[in-house]
Amino acid sequence: MDKQSAYYTGLILVSGEDRPGITEALFSTLSPFSLTIIDIEQVVIRSRLILTILISLDRAHASAIEADLNEKAASLDLDIAIAFSEQQSESIAAKTGLTHVVLLSQDLKPAALADIAAAIAGVDGNIERIQRTASYPVTAIECVVSGAPTATLKSALTPLAAQHSVDIAVSPGGLMRWAKKLFLMDVDSTLISQEVIELLGAKAGVQVQVKEITDRAMAGEIDFEASLRERVALLKGLPESVIDEVRNEISLTPGAKTLVSTLQKLGHTVAVVSGGFINVIEPLLTSLNITLFRANTLEIKDGVLTGQLDGPIIDRAAKATALRDFANIEHVELEQTVAIGDGANDLDMIALAGLGIAFNAKPAVRAAADSALSAPYLDSVLYLLGITREDVEESGQSSRK
Secondary structure (H helix, E strand, C coil), X not given: CCHHHCEEEEEEEEEEECCCCHHHHHHHHHCCCCEEEEEEEEEEECCEEEEEEEEEECXXXXXXXXXXXXXXXXXXXXXXXXXXXXXXXXXCCCCCCCEEEEEEECCCCHHHHHHHHHHHHHCCCEEEEEEEEECCCCEEEEEEEECCCHHHHHHHHHHHHHHHCCEEEEEECCHHHHCCCEEEECCECCCECCCHHHHHHHHHCCXXXXXXXXXXXXXXXXXXXXXXXXXXXXXXXXXXHHHHHHHCCCCECCCHHHHHHHHHHCCCEEEEEEEEEHHHHHHHHHHCCCCEEEEECEEEECCEEEEEECCCCCCHHHHHHHHHHHHHHHCCCHHHEEXXXXXXXXXXXXXXXXXXXXXXXXHHHHHHCCEEECCCCHHHHHHHCCCCHHHHHHHCCCCCC
């Protein structure tokens, strides 16, 4: 483009103590001039305002605009900086291929942000925008990054998560980020804080044996179906009444109710698939308005647990099948599904989903997932979707349950 087609711009940066009337005063000062607002962004942090305005203007008016703005800023006790320059295009090109990098930490340090920013720059990424999406119970920071593929960013940032004790979730942007989704969750140690089989084992006096088998199964050291049948066999002879006792002992993971109710209010579908037992969890799912679910069934005869299972086993492959089936029922593409789990039994559904999230998971699951969360709050998942804590609070969905 030649010199004659260039146009003149002014970048205005205003900062100071926030209060009503500042924005009106600044734009009223600009209104007598023949100019166009090209871009604007404002943020308030701890009552401190930072406002940037990009304008196109007649070069002949630059001095008068600067003088009037400086006078107005002084009267409002604001700091102001103005830079004029010649540009080659009046429009701001929309950037595509953006990636969202979400950082979650209970103790975010400057060194972590420095290393993360360096890693992004090291793969030719540029941070276009940074915003805080939550300040409690964890700090959540979302960075919008251009210039680097999502997979490249993930590879560059993953090693920093353990180094700085920061959860780093990398996901592509675009319109589909806001489309209807199907969320499929594991139950034990994900939706709820306990392992139901271990609670049942305690009733039978075999908790230690059950936990040992469970740990090996969740780590992928032994076949899930064989381990499940072995553990269930240890429950033989328990009275059916223990089912009610265990129901009263289970508790939702902190933030689970907030996550489920918020997603449902937004029109998403929340479903559950569990290697545990529907006998125990069905009333809980009903209370959460979750109608899509699959789990194993304990066989009960004459009011006593037989030590056997009734029906097909919900194992690793069955969880992936459930994801496909539920997506078909809800008319949702697999790309728009989210799977959340913690153990080896969840690996196939996490790999199949559009977004696989490891929640307080075993190392093998963290390595395989698209995103990994170590904070003990299940509603942290919302921040990966671009939903802010303020949005949740305002909707009345917030609960630490």
